[in-house]
Amino acid sequence: MTGAADTHCPYCALQCAMQLTPAVSTDASVAAAGGSPVTVSGRDFPTNRGGLCQKGWTSASLLRTPDRLTTPLLRTDGRLRLATWDEALGFVARRLRELRAESGPETVAVFGGGALTNEKAYTLGKFARAVLATPNIDYNGRFCMASAAAGANRTLGIDRGxxxxxxxxxxxxxxxxxxxxxxxxxxxxxxxxxxxxxxxxxxxxxxxxxxxxxxxxxxxxxxxxxxxxxxxxxxxxxxxxxxxxxxxxxxxxxxxxxxxxxxxxxxxxxxxxxxxxxxxxxxxxxxxxxxxxxxxxxxxxxxxxxxxxxxxxxxxxxxxxxxxxxxxxxxxxxxxxxxxxxxxxITGQGNGQGGREHGQKADQLPGYRSIEDDVARAHVAGVWGVDPADLPRSGLPAVELLARLGTPAGPRALLVHGSNIVVSAPDADRVRERIAALDLLVVCDLVPSETALLADVVLPVTQWAEEEGTMTSLEGRVLRRRRALHAPAGVRSELDILADLARRLGSPVRFPTDPAEVFDELARASAGGRADYSGLSHARLDAEPDLFWPCPATPEGEPPHPGTPRLFTRDFPTADGRARLVAVDHTGTVDDVHPGAPVYLVTGRVLAQYQSGAQTRRVPELVRAAPEPLVEIHPLLAERYGIEDGAWVRLDSARGRAVARARVTDAVRIDTVFMAFHWAGEGSVNHLTSDATDPVSGMPGLKVCAVSIEACDNPYDDVSDDGPQERALPTGAGAAA
The missing domain is CATH 3.40.228.10 (Dimethylsulfoxide Reductase, domain 2)
Structure with a gap:
């Protein structure tokens, strides 16, 4: 492949425009020894105006990370070993058939991610409903935009960030x-x-x-x-x-x-x-x-x-x-x-908007349609070529789904795509326990994330600069992601993997693998829905790179719909065209401070890291900028507990414990400490967070909980954070092997 590719950053929903210029050789079958296979430059676009953040400028480093997965892995005798694609997918298909025969289709659950392209998110939802016939699909956007979506839907009639x-x-x-x-x-x-x-x-x-x-x-x-x-x-x-x-x-x-x-x-x-x-x-x-x-x-x-x-x-x-x-x-x-x-x-994840519009959420079909709506079910079933009666109804939202894994009435198998749930989910210790109780865990990932290292089967997949597709930004712009180089030999796209699994499971449902063709099907499935993409295609987005949904198809002979940059200019998409003023009241934090946990913990992010850190913790420049989690603590609170700047601090909540170094600063309230959530192991803040959820959206209360604090010794002197068995990969599993 030669020439520059216009695309967008692989990280947040701002989706900054960038140009990737391949190095002299773009043959990715052999990993480059250091350096980057592409050069990143900012591209003028209304959102970023040519600018990029630290993560965007260094994004190409991940394309050649030394532990990039390039070979399927299969757990045998407690350890992951190299496997062929035929062996790995054959094993997955066989176990899925066995588990479904024993416990029914609901025994298989699917967990997606807000970083998947629209094409992958759509295909994942289609695979769960039309092949597995399971209602149990949700995604990590439940930790991100669920409350904003629920609030906007009930007041404005539509959810667009x-x-x-x-x-x-x-x-x-x-x-x-x-x-x-x-x-x-x-x-x-x-x-x-x-x-x-x-x-x-x-x-x-x-x-x-x-x-x-x-x-x-x-x-x-x-x-x-x-x-x-x-x-x-x-x-x-x-x-x-x-x-x-x-x-x-x-x-x-x-x-x-x-x-x-x-x-x-x-x-x-x-x-x-x-x-x-x-x-x-x-x-x-x-x-x-x-x-x-x-x-x-x-x-x-x-x-x-x-x-x-x-x-x-x-x-x-x-x-x-x-x-x-x-x-x-x-x-x-x-x-x-x-x-x-x-x-x-303000949407957080790269495709947090598009990821929830086309079928990853527990209660939604493509086009942001309700899976309980019989008209919507008939329309989507017609596009898929299945009987509407065979489509499942609503499944469990993410937190409840994870809590039921491996229980007598819960799923026995979990397929994870684009998410690192043992780091990103609340009450992470319980999530790890539930995963351990599964009969089958299959993870598609590009690096050995903490979740992948617990899997029975790990499938290596393409990443952003190696694939074609679309993303939807926080504004509802539908953007083209373009391939700049070939993926390493042995790596496959989720589109290929899901199509192959559908065939092995004996499904008659057609699964195209060309992203442009998948998008055309997505567009048909979305027609008439709130998030109507039916007037869009890869070809049109290539020619008109500034289109917003809804963008419905127009009758033949009429000019194409121009897209909708601004909503609500004339009315609201409600039954009477009016927005709803909805009365609400304050009920307080579920996990409020008390004598045993007298300090508020608030969580958030830092500039140089992203989400669970599975990607950014592998970029040397970003690791140097933010090498470890820190506990921000007010000077007066630090003095009260005898904690000095840079000292080790232990935080305990009703759910677990985290340990990190103190950063003494007046940037936080005197009654509050702050930790970012990008790290695993002892410094993972989600050991502490609560999985209590919003009764409307199913969103967990990740931001605030009550903790106790005290100075402690370095936790890494004698023991490792995750254990050597989980971290070990077989020789030849990664690109640098």
Missing amino acids: LPFPLEDLGGAQAVLLLGSNVAETMPPSVQHLAGVRAAGGLVVVDPRRSATADLTSDGRGTHVQPVPGTDLVVLLALMHVVLAEGLEDAAYVERRTTGLDDLRRSVASWWPERAEQVSGVPAETLRAVARLLAAASPSSGGAGAYVLTGRGVEQSTQGTATVTAAIDLALLLGLPGRTGSGYGA
Whole structure:
């Protein structure tokens, strides 16, 4: 393969545009001895404008990581050994047939990932429903966007992270950003906040003074630092002020919403002084923020205002309620659907948006259709060539699914694609126990992740620069991923693997393996759904690289649909065309502080690492920048517990223990410690987190829990973190062998 390839970054949902220029030789059958097979350069695009973050600039390093998987692995006598593809897939098919014959189709579960292309996500959902006939499929997006999706669906009628292009933020007079640290998670996006920072209108709600909160310093905005888990109280108080002072857009609310009376009653008891007692945010700060947003809103003649939410407020047992309150506030101010204003949720994973639209979620079919809708079932079954009656109904959301693995009534087999659940899932010790109880664990991955090392079968798959396909960004742009080089010999795409397994299982359902053909089928399956891609194709996206869904097909002879960059300009996709104001209330954190665990733990990310770290912990430059997990602790709290900067600290919760070095800093509240979740072993923060879930979305409360803290000895002096048996790979398993 020769010539440069225009594609997008393999990491977050900003999906920065980049160009990959292959080295002189692109024959990947022999791994390059050091160096990179491609050169990465930023490409001008509306989201990143040529910029990339540290992860993007170093993304090509992963293409030649020394432990890249290139050969299937099969566990024999407790150890993984090399296997042929025929042997590995034959074993998987045989065990699946045996387990299904013994326990029925629901005994097989499938766990997907928000990094899969739309084509792979679609095919995975199709394989689970049409071949395995199991309802038990969900994905790691349940840990990411579930609460935002649930909140948007019940208020606005549709879930698209940002229902407007990101560059629209550039003209805003005020932006309320709750629970998102974009300066570290997607740095190129910060340039779109330059205007609002200059106007002094950026408001960041975060219990920690993150890099994003620092953007408000020097009079450029406001940092609101609530007690962990009380973001909903802040929003209820803001709405109280808006309604009490008559700052709402009364005409918009009357014309475009329903439910005002119930909402007014629900926020009446959250006057700022009461909210201050719960959240710790001064009453006058709450009033000032409400007035700032109202002054920037269109009804006041302002230049525009936005309310944006992120994982910090969504990964909560009241995450859906918090997102709902954020949307309620935006609707009261008349923001959604207005030029230069709106509400949006900042998607985290690279294809977190597209990954949930086309069949990986437990209750959804392609096109963001409900699997319980008989009309939707008939349409998708027609595309797949199966009887609608043979399609399963809704399955279990991710946390509940993982909790039931290996139990008498739960799945006995699990197929994992694009996820590292023993690091990323809450209450990680219990997840590991449940995986150990399975009869069969099959993991498709490109590196020996912590989850892959526990598997019975490991299947090596292609990665971003080695494949064609599409991704959907946080704004709903459908983007082309293009191949820049061939995959190493022995590596296969999930499209090929699932098609091969379907054949071995005797399924008559057709599984194309050409990504363009898969996309065409996806487009037909999505037709008429909320996320309608039926007017798109690889060829059209190659010619028009700036298209947003919904983009339905048009009748023959008519011009193609232009896509929909901005939603809600005329109405909302609800039965009556109006948005719903939904009353919610604060119930508090499930795992609140108490004498045995008197400190709040909040979790998050750091600039140089990504998600479970399975990829970024293999990039030398990123490891040097962020080599280990750290516990951020306030100087006064550190003094109370006799902890010095750089000393080892042990955190204990009701679920487990984590150990890491202390970073003494006043960036956190005195009652709070912070840890990032990118590491495995003793420093994995998800040993501590709770798997209690939001009752609406199934989202786990990953962000806040109660812990005890104390100084401790170096945990790595005498024992390893994961054990040598799990880490050992057979000679010849990786590209560098």
